[in-house]
Amino acid sequence: MGAGAPRGAGGQDGADRGAGGFGGLRASLSGLTTRGRSFLAAGVAAALCAYVLGQGELLRVGLLLAVLPLICVYALHRTRHRVTGSRRLTPGRVGAGAEARVHLRMDNVSRMPTGLLMLQDRVPYVLGPRPRFVLDRVEPGGRREVSYRVRSDLRGRYPLGPLQLRLTDPFGLVELTRSFSTYDTLTVVPRTEALAPVRLAGESSGYGDGSRRSLALAGDDDVIPRGYRRGDDLRRVHWRSTARYGELMVRREEQPQRSRATVLLDTRRLAYEGAGPDSAFEWAVSGAASTLLHLLEQGFSVRLLTDTGDCVPGEGGGFTSGGQESAEAAGLLMDTLAVIGHSDGAGLSRAYDAVRGGGPGGGFGAGGGDGLLVAFLGDLDDAQTELVARMRRRSGGAVAFVLDSAAWSGRTAPGPARPAGAAGAEPVGRLRDAGWTALAAPPGVAFGELWRQAGNAPLGAAAAGGRG
Known part of the structure; x- marks a missing residue:
């Protein structure tokens, strides 16, 4: 998995694509877990004791303990995966105190199956705990979809991501973590209330009766015509403009102006x-x-x-x-x-x-x-x-x-x-x-x-x- 591709349009669907292994051999060695380091240390110690004491049986045990983490490191290093990840918010704008759902999707586009994967998305603390998911073996061309919810009582704009993917070996000796490059933004808007349609002092209606209107007709020569629309009164047809433009035109006598x-x-x-x-x-x-x-x-x-x-x-x-x-x-x-x-x-x-x-x-x-x-x-x-x-x-x-x-x-x-x-x-x-x-x-x-x-x-x- 390598560099990510740009996220999708609108910031609602981000996607990353990567190819290759999880970094170099040195990066793979740094991915040894506590169990893997313990195996390696125990194997080295057993091999030294076997050399000092001259115990061949103990030497073989020590070599097995020391080599097993290294074999897992090499196997993960040689593993070539091509995976894509995407994130989708529904909705992308929520009110304070309301919940939004985040949908994650992982696609294996390589020709070989993946091992056990752990998916983790980075979210701000105010949105809740960091979500983690364990994905089973993904077959070639397979797909896995998971989702989680986020919620905030504080308005603001919160980044989601980047998405992190962890690959482990069957023994849990090595764990490699790589991050996608894209993120999305969740907008938490203020709480709103549905208000009653009251008539405020000095207020005119928003649109229609009672709102001011601007006359667009000062005389027959100053008429501002517009194209005929279905349902217009034929008595408003302006024949002079119709002859000039070659299509049926009507008088636009007045325009409503919104308050x-x-x-x-x-x-x-x-x-x-x-x-x-x-x-x-x-x-x-x-x-x-x-x-x-x-x-x-x-x-x-x-x-x-x-x-x-x-x-x-x-x-x-x-x-x-x-x-x-x-x-x-x-x-x-x-x-x-x-x-x-x-x-x-x-x-x-x-x-x-x-x-x-x-x-x-x-x-x-x-x-x-x-x-x-x-x-x-x-x-x-x-x-x-x-x-x-x-x-x-x-x-x-x-x-x-x-x-x-x-x-x-x-x-x-x-x-x-x-x-x-x-x-x-x-x-x-x-x-x-x-x-x-x-x-x-x-x-x-x-x-x-x-x-x-x-x-x-x-x-x-x-x-x-x-x-x-």
Whole structure:
């Protein structure tokens, strides 16, 4: 078995092919097991004692013990195997806490059978114990398939491999290990919840009735025609364009424009305390993932924005739902959230510039940062609270979920209920005064329940006053 071939397309099916023995003779000698070294040492010692004592019977026993490991080494060294290995993940992207199955396949493509093989795959400790399998003798052209499961409560990207193959002799005196060269990657995305289709304050529907439409017809000379499709109204046929293009053309009188939504995720390190799957930051990441998937299903064009001003998908981009495009959008967003970590920033000024249209993430369609804005925020001081309050635009809804990291880390206990007027001094109350639909996220709360509360929450003071 020698060098490996490149892995399969997409990283879901890796394959290695090798030819020849398991290294040189010196490498084969280094493969002696503890039993093999013991046999060799005992044989040498017996031969020396037989020479000193003049015992011919003992000399023959010593030679047998010493030569047997060497014969096994030579036999494995001369053994020529051609084997291929492949790995397949199902699925290649799983949610935190869910299981994925890894399928391994070994093919003997040589003209001679193999001996007893031990197959071992290298996996990170967080995914579980290292899987090991013992394969019986594989006949020429034969195949062996095994599988194992992996699971992680922590999101991230984890390498699987390379695959290791061990060949032993029948006596267990020599063990040679060789590794394939390819590996695959398992992506563990944040946990998500199915959200109820609620109507948020200031939100327009994602696609269809209630969403804005851009007229594509200013006059008979400015018409933008398109090819006739089965089911089109014949009264919309544009005969002048039909004569010009030589095929039936119809008027494209108006184009529906999808509503836009921005999901802001606060990743500042100083805004969160604690770590692990039950920390406040992981709750915020999971909530952002659930919101993005829900909005894509509702027909929104969405983007993910962080406090650093970074935007996914790129500067000024957005995804539209529908068919394969929606699946690709969800995959890219989940892959981004799978590896997102804390930032070293101290404020939300870059996110403010992006939402208001002046930063690198601005320009999310016409109007910059208008549309629905959903924010997941950590600890906020007075300056950052004021900055977030000014992010909201009059033309769209704004929903904020504010986390108190001290409460999540268990350092503070919930105090007595405050008077109604005292809430204005807190970040949640100040955001509500600015027109946000703001809710506090206490430790252990299910995001789906907060989402329903956001749909039933009254408008903030500024939003209610603007509508009046």
